[in-house]
Amino acid sequence: DPTIRLADYTRPAWEVDTVHLTFRLSPDATEVRARIRFKPGRGGDLWLDGQALDLLEAAIDGKPVAPAVGKQGLSVPAADLPKDGFEWTCTTRIDPEGNTSLEGLYLSQGMYCTQCEAEGFRRITYFPDRPDVMAIYTVRIESDLPVLLSNGNRIGSGPGWAEWHDPWPKPAYLFALVAGDLKSVTDSFTTRSGRKVDLAIWVRDGDQDRCAYAMDSLKRSMRWDEEVYGREYDLDLFQIVAVDDFNAGAMENKGLNIFNSKYVLASPETATDGDFEGIESVIAHEYFHNWTGNRITCRDWFQLSLKEGLTVFRDQCFTADMRSAPVKRIQDVQGLRAAQFREDAGPLAHPVRPEEYVEINNFYTATVYEKGAEVIRMLREIVGAEAYETALNLYFERHDGQACTIEDWLQVFEDATGRDLSQFKLWYRQAGTPQLDVEEQFDGTVHRLTFRQNVPATPGQPNKQPMPIPVRWGALDASGHEFANGLHIADAAVTTLDIPCSARPVMSLLRGFSAPVHLKQAEQVGDRAHRLAHDTDPFNRWDAGRALAMEALLDGGDTQDWCDGVGRVLEDEALDPAFRAMVLSVPGEGEIAQATALAGRVVDPDVIHARRKQVRQNLAHHLSDRLAPLRDAQQIDGPYSPDGSAPGKRALANGLLGLIALQSDGLNLAQAAFDRADNMTDSLAALTILTAHGAGKNALAHFHHRWSGVSLVIDKWFGVQARFGSIADIEALLDHTEFTWRTPNRFRALIASFAFGNPTEFHRKDGAGYQLLADWLLRMDALNPMVAARTSTAFDSWRTVTEDRQALIATQLERIASAPTLSKDTSEMIGRLRA
């Protein structure tokens, strides 16, 4: 399969003005008639992408043509094309029922739906399927199904048909069609200029009563984008459809977002606080794409972070405004460290703007999304909030309706601020997480900090240049009072910062995690504990506790300081319970494995598991009889609410329950909590604790019985067992009649939860875990390459584990690589993993 390179970009030979599509829907033989108005671009032959299509007829300006058709598309020589433009018509036949890749047009439980990003539209009709070709679409759908939807506004309908028109030019990846027996929940939103927008969420009959939170999140997102970014919605209708079979979280198709039902449906009984928060943020994310992605799109897929990094940054800020900003920041950094730092440290490391790919689906990564968002956060930190706002206004004004690049984005900031951002651009070009070493020296009048940065070598990038690293800092005196603070930009291999003071301060560095780096601060004994007790920056206060815990986890050392500090935070009633819950949590086994590898040591998952267990036990022992009263103090009166202070209280109570379960008789309390739970958050927390202790048999049976038929809850049932079960347990689950592995959510609930969330069994010394994953990757690859390729990243840290394990993984990777047929998605991933 060819490698696509950023350096090879050329403008389209032919551009498109308008597209008319008529769909005659049928499960295994849908006919798509396309009428496309082409206008000259760069000029040359006409190339139309097309995959898995049956071409029934084609004509140019009404005259039949016989183009050269291949597996990837068709071409017509320039000589056969009218110079000033022409109308292309063709009819293709496609097979939605047989489309198991879930890209293009497919059937999900009797409902037709589409997924066109990144390159799914070419599975519907022949088209220049690239984001810099933008056109106006009119769509007619013919089917007996009661609900027929596409982008934009409905312009007509009758028995068995509907017509839709989207007035905004868009790339093909934003095209959407849905047809099925669906029910809607409706509402409306009045924009700040007084326009009424109809809102509809489409679900299967029976699910209507689980849409309220999604609808409320949508309205809050619409308001927030007006208030914070000055962006108003631009159509009369905004629709969301929930589907059960979906490769990712959701898709921002213009005016017709399609969602994995996991990010729409929620009730207190079936969804956890985390699920509610997930719905709020994914709804916001897809809605925000209307401006950052749809109105201004990407010139090519190398620019993916232009829309994804920015939109993640926007949705993070939205959630921070809706909930607790410090807690949101801690959660985001935890996620970044768990997924992106991990990616950056292994064979799959790539820049925020990659320079080559074989299959673009493999680059919807934590680096493009989450590191991309961090890069924008740093940009705002460096230029300031006001200049950020000015630059964004200029971006929308200058580039509305265009397909843009990272260069366009940075140019806007240069023009708005007069700054030279050429060094900043390295954040988009260089892969790898920089390491920032800090040395401190106090000479009686000045505290001098010396910053040394090093960006590690990554695949294809052996040498790196220094990058501008914004370091927010604060200086604390011995009583915990903050006497100075500021922003230092570490923009050379070595930089210094002098703070005049009369006594050696305790330095709080990288506040709010102001840059995505590994900070190595050789603090003096007691400094971390001091910051855990006093840091005025809540992120760093939490991180100080984290660093203390990590020290003990890595070296099996003393946990006294950490336990003392955590105890004091827990009992500080002035602190947000959600924050206290975060301070209470111990780094996960994946995070400990990363820190182990970063320290240059070999990762043994069994040792990590044992150490973590010991550290948690120490904490439970230290807090001993304070645990139960602290938990009781988190009692919530009144009905369940996913908003306000209640989720934080539940998180703290359940974190404490996890420690109580380590004490004698504690499991009885966990069982009682499970029996009494009247919401999914508490029920799943108790079930998880019981299962983790091998005491979940009855609770699991009860849970399964209670939630039979509610697939999103049954996913949780599979997930919890996948994380704590033995391989034998997993094998039994694989044979379970409800393990409908063709549904990505169910496959992920069992296979991905096992591979990513059950390190001791996955890394079993006999290799059974690796073999199980490889078997299922091969099986899934034949059906749905995108899901298989993504799950293969569970092997991405394989070079950090013990040699015997490395050998076993190498065998499995080789087995996958030599399978007789392998998708280009999975073969690219396995190739990169083995390189």
Ligand code: HT7
């Ligand atoms: N822009 C979307 C990314 C996406 C996707 C979604 C569903 C299925 C396959 C997909 N491939 C790419 C989602 C987003 O970032 O908002």
Ligand code: ZN
């Ligand atoms: Zn997105």
